[in-house]
Amino acid sequence: MRYTLIALLFSSAALADPTLECADANSQVEIGACVGEMEERVNLALEASYGFAVQAAKELDEVTGRVVAQPALESAQSAWEGYRDAQCEAVGASYGGGSGTGIAITACRVDLGRARVDELLRFAN
Template sequence: MRWTFVLLLFPISAVADPTMECIDAGSQVEIGSCVSDMETRVSAAIESSYSLALGAAKELDDVTSRVVATPALQTSQNTWIAYRDAQCEAVGASFGGGSGTGIAITACRVDLGRARVDELLRYAN
């Protein structure tokens, strides 16, 4: 049941490159808007799956009477955010300031975000 909410935020077409999913949008501006909308949905899915994983970590800490899983997950999330931001900036830099830079950065954030949702949901089980 808790997976239903996350799956609604996370489209089945998540396996494709975000820019290719938006190719029918038309212009570069429309593709940028489409990819940006995807990033919004992926961000919501990250928040939901992180909340589920955090609940599982707290439950584990309670059961084991140790406070290790929760801080480890929090550190992991903070480190992942820093990695995502740095990696996607590097992707953007590889475009040499061209007009597709913003789309590339956003598509990178979508790709890495989708992978993070998978990781967090595995933790939540």
């Protein structure tokens, strides 16, 4: 059930550079829109997989009688979000303010988001 929902939200069939996945795009505007749509799907997958991971952490805490797993997961998620934002801003800064800056930042967020979904789903199992 969990993976069915994720599969609907996030197709992992093509995990190349997000900008290369926009092969039908003919301009930077179209590439930007394409990677923007990818980021929306990744964000939905992140939300769903984080929800699964939180539920698994709650269950673990209940079984063990400790309240450790859920707070640790919440802390890790917060730290990951900070890392993602800083890393992708650094990627964008490497473009020197050029016209591809926004695309590069969004593609970075897609890449890191996809990896985080995988990590969260492993935690949820």
